[in-house]
Amino acid sequence: MRDRSNNRKPLQKGRNLSIEAIQTVQALKRARATSSCPLEPALETTFRRLLKLDMIAVLRELIRQNQCYLALKVFEEIQEEYWYRPQISLYAELVSLLGSNGLLEEVELLFIKLKKEPCLEPDINGFNALLEILANFNLTGLAVECFYLMKSIGCDLDKLSFKILINVLESNEEASLSTCFRLEAQKYFGAARCNLIAPPIASV
DSSP, X not given: OBOOOSSOOOOOTXXXXXXXXXXXXXXXXXXXXXXXXXXXXXXXXTGGGSOHHHHHHHHHXXXXXXXXXXXXXXXXXXXXXTTOXXXXXXXXXXXXXXXXXXXXXXXXXXHHHHHHOSSOOOOHHXXXXXXXXXXXXTOHHHHHHHHHHHHHTTOOOOHHHHHHHHHHHHHTTOHHHHHHHHHHHHHHHOGGGGGGTOOOOOOO
16 A cells, blocks of 8 residues: 655645646646557656545546546556545446446446455445446446445445336346345335335336
């Protein structure tokens, strides 16, 4: 783990990105665009010198600018920092970025990394956001895996969790799986309220 927190300027107040963060984004994009300029020197001279808040800001700016490769590379760098703790919201943003660019294999690899993370927090809002993103990209298998991951780490599942999963299963005509999760929803919320989770598909 790296600890380079000494002798660095703090994040400038009143700005979404500090000057250092802006310069880092520009340097990384230049290095990425120039085949003769490797990325490692740019990471060493700019990104690895940043404070925690600047690092996160750079990652989110690269996501905003649709820089898939750089965002993944920066995320890997952040994971090496001594202060790193997994944040489901960051994973959700990265999955959204990759899925929007059709990089579904990379989404699967990223989800594998998520499952291997130690000490995941049971952040129900973050996980529901991730679950919905997976459903929106029609990644039914990963959505089911995400649901079970939520259960395994002790997330307090709510009606939205079940609704997202049941809806994506029914939209893909996974009737048997949908029925299983409807029955599980009954255990959580009671049979009388089960229909509130998701309306059944009308028979044709």
